[in-house]
Amino acid sequence: MKFERPLTKNIRPGALPLDVHGYEKAGGYQALRKALQAMSPAEVIAEVKTSGLRGRGGAGFPTGVKWALMPAPDQGAHPRYVIANADEMEPGTFKDRILLEGDPHLLLEGMILAAYAVQANIAYIFLRSEYVLASTRLSQVISEAYLNNYLGEDILGSGFNLELHLHMSAGRYICGEETALLNALEGKRAIPRAKPPYPAVSGLFGKPTVVNNVETFCNVPGIVLNGSAWYKDLSRTQEGGTKIYGVSGRVKRPGWWELPMGTPIREILEEHAGGMQDGYRLRGVIPGGASTEFLIEEQLGVPMDFENVQKMGSRMGTGTMIVLDDQTCPVGMVHNLETFFARESCGWCTPCREGLPWVQKILSAFEEGEGRHEDLKILEEHTRLLGPGNTFCALAPGAMEPLASALKYFRRDFENHIKEQCCPFRSITDSSSHIGLNTLKGGPRRYSSG
Amino acid sequence: MLTEIEAKEISSELNRYEQKSASCIEALRVVQRHRGWVSDEAIVDIAEYLEMTPADVDGVATFYNLIFRRPVGTHVLFVCDSVSCWIMGCDKIKNHLTTRLGVNLGKTSKDGSFTILPIACLGTCESSPVLMIDGKTVSNVNTNILDEILTGLQREDTQGKTA
Numbered sequence: 001m002k003f004e005r006p007l008t009k010n011i012r013p014g015a016l017p018l019d020v021h022g023y024e025k026a027g028g029y030q031a032l033r034k035a036l037q038a039m040s041p042a043e044v045i046a047e048v049k050t051s052g053l054r055g056r057g058g059a060g061f062p063t064g065v066k067w068a069l070m071p072a073p074d075q076g077a078h079p080r081y082v083i084a085n086a087d088e089m090e091p092g093t094f095k096d097r098i099l100l101e102g103d104p105h106l107l108l109e110g111m112i113l114a115a116y117a118v119q120a121n122i123a124y125i126f127l128r129s130e131y132v133l134a135s136t137r138l139s140q141v142i143s144e145a146y147l148n149n150y151l152g153e154d155i156l157g158s159g160f161n162l163e164l165h166l167h168m169s170a171g172r173y174i175c176g177e178e179t180a181l182l183n184a185l186e187g188k189r190a191i192p193r194a195k196p197p198y199p200a201v202s203g204l205f206g207k208p209t210v211v212n213n214v215e216t217f218c219n220v221p222g223i224v225l226n227g228s229a230w231y232k233d234l235s236r237t238q239e240g241g242t243k244i245y246g247v248s249g250r251v252k253r254p255g256w257w258e259l260p261m262g263t264p265i266r267e268i269l270e271e272h273a274g275g276m277q278d279g280y281r282l283r284g285v286i287p288g289g290a291s292t293e294f295l296i297e298e299q300l301g302v303p304m305d306f307e308n309v310q311k312m313g314s315r316m317g318t319g320t321m322i323v324l325d326d327q328t329c330p331v332g333m334v335h336n337l338e339t340f341f342a343r344e345s346c347g348w349c350t351p352c353r354e355g356l357p358w359v360q361k362i363l364s365a366f367e368e369g370e371g372r373h374e375d376l377k378i379l380e381e382h383t384r385l386l387g388p389g390n391t392f393c394a395l396a397p398g399a400m401e402p403l404a405s406a407l408k409y410f411r412r413d414f415e416n417h418i419k420e421q422c423c424p425f426r427s428i429t430d431s432s433s434h435i436g437l438n439t440l441k442g443g444p445r446r447y448s449s450g
Numbered sequence: 451m452l453t454e455i456e457a458k459e460i461s462s463e464l465n466r467y468e469q470k471s472a473s474c475i476e477a478l479r480v481v482q483r484h485r486g487w488v489s490d491e492a493i494v495d496i497a498e499y500l501e502m503t504p505a506d507v508d509g510v511a512t513f514y515n516l517i518f519r520r521p522v523g524t525h526v527l528f529v530c531d532s533v534s535c536w537i538m539g540c541d542k543i544k545n546h547l548t549t550r551l552g553v554n555l556g557k558t559s560k561d562g563s564f565t566i567l568p569i570a571c572l573g574t575c576e577s578s579p580v581l582m583i584d585g586k587t588v589s590n591v592n593t594n595i596l597d598e599i600l601t602g603l604q605r606e607d608t609q610g611k612t613a
Contacts, residue, residue: 079468088573089570089571089573090571091532091533091534091570091571091575092532092533092534092571092575093571093573093575094573094574094575094576096573097573097574128573129479129516130516130528130569130572130573130582130587131573132585132586132587133587165466167466167476168476168479169475169514170475170478170479170514170515170516170517171514171515171516171517171570172513172514172515172570173570184475185467185472186467186469186471186472187467187469187471187472187473187474187475187510188471188474188510189509189510189513190513190514204468205467205468205469205472246575246576247576248534248537248538248575248576248578249534249537249538250537250538254575254576254577254578255576256576286533290532290533290571320575322533322534322537322575323537324537325537328537332536333533333536333537336531336532336533336536337533339531340531340532340533340570340571343568344570346513
């Protein structure tokens with residue numbers, strides 16, 4: 001099947017990304033020219049709103065609506081900011097890396113368009129420190145964009161000014177949370193802020209700010225150039241556009257593919273990822289990064305978009321799925337996830353700081369053959385106590401999603417751990433692969449602190 | 451004291467942000483790039499330079515896991531232990547590393563060559579398990595590849611010392 005791939009059409013695996021001239025030749029910066037010459041900022045926002053583009057960082061908030069929340073330029077404080085969240089650290093997620101390394105000019109064009117739409121004059125790319133290759137490539141395209149007047153003063157003679165900086169972060173998953181990211185950019189500890197006020201009103205340094213995910217920005221040039229009707233047509237469901245889907249775990253061909261939004265999960269797993277490796281059977285899928293609920297085999301016909309996956313009781317999240325096979329322990333997998341979340345909790349609010357290590361220790365006890373029936377109740381209580389509404393940000397509620405669904409779908413596995421007083425999967429898999437499970441026992445530790 | 455070059459690199463950051471203290475993380479990164487880690491003295495120097503209190507700078511430094519507040523080895527190895535790598539056997543890699551180097555995660559080998567640290571998902575899950583060694587991502591790692599890399603680095607280091 002042939003379909004348009006507006007996000008990845010310039011990406012050639014293994015090859016260098018297009019430089020500014022190559023990008024222009026491929027039709028790049030045409031959307032920006034069009035917007036600056038023929039569209040008002042309000043018209044750009046309206047087009048993005050009509051397209052139905054939803055935030056690709058995982059939450060799925062409508063992008064045009066987010067932009068429209070910015071106060072009118074003659075009200076509200078100045079300067080106004082646009083920020084690309086390139087802090088991709090959600091376990092199992094690698095889609096933004098593909099875009100950052102593969103076509104960095106596309107991100108810039110999307111950001112410049114967004115800045116024009118919300119009349120911001122300063123932009124930052126907030127990049128995680130470990131994305132070293134992306135950092136080199138971004139620095140390169142930023143200087144090319146300045147040299148060719150896509151950035152700087154009076155862009156393409158339009159009178160619009162924009163300066164753009166690359167900010168290298170220094171670690172911690174929580175930085176990807178929108179308001180924690182703002183604190184990190186301000187040179188502070190990355191703890192989430194109370195909302196409201198939302199960043200559109202009081203964001204970076206207290207100024208009106210838009211923060212969007214990398215993939216979200218990359219959708220914008222296509223929408224502006226070809227219109228929202230074209231964008232909606234790309235999709236197989238009500239939600240417009242394409243999506244970068246990814247698969248990891250024991251499938252034949254783990255990888256990523258840009259496909260029409262709403263491609264069914266089973267089709268992605270079987271046609272693109274090649275199905276399970278020989279000798280392995282699928283037991284479940286976490287559809288969109290670590291903080292989404294498991295789906296099981298019967299549910300995989302679901303079209304992969306925000307609404308449909310939500311109807312199944314999970315979330316599309318980042319769209320990069322992690323496959324659980326029949327020889328991997330579901331309890332061990334959830335233990336791994338909760339170990340991550342406990343370690344990455346910023347410690348700001350109590351349910352998350354205290355609750356996650358507790359959950360982690362209980363799961364660790366299950367893996368060590370010390371699980372008790374009462375523990376199942378304690379785990380269930382945590383999925384409520386750490387759920388939405390009790391914390392500053394979505395880290396703990398997100399951490400509870402795989403746990404709650406595992407307790408539902410893999411209940412018997414938990415019970416078998418109690419009954420057999422051990423992890424039943426240790427006899428199946430190479431036993432040495434599980435010895436290290438408890439190296440982090442004892443709750444979160446920070447190895448860097450003095 | 452910040453060296454002349456450190457101060458110059460930090461000062462080039464200052465005009466990127468509305469507030470001086472926003473350069474704090476980059477200042478820590480600059481010092482670490484030159485010295486390998488950030489000492490108590492460096493915290494005080496950065497604080498003075500950015501008109502912050504040392505406690506504030508230390509609060510920031512200890513929050514971020516890629517700022518080292520104690521010395522690290524010549525090579526820093528990050529082992530991704532997030533879910534995709536776990537499914538694909540990162541515990542085996544972790545065990546091989548800790549056995550071969552004789553230290554646990556979070557520690558530096560006795561000869562000062564290697565520090566091994568856990569790290570959040572490195573975003574290379576399509577070719578897990580994954581490591582990062584001195585800023586380079588190594589994907590589809592197995593114990594053989596790991597041995598080759600470690601032996602290679604150790605050889606380079608010995609040659610460097612004798613040269």
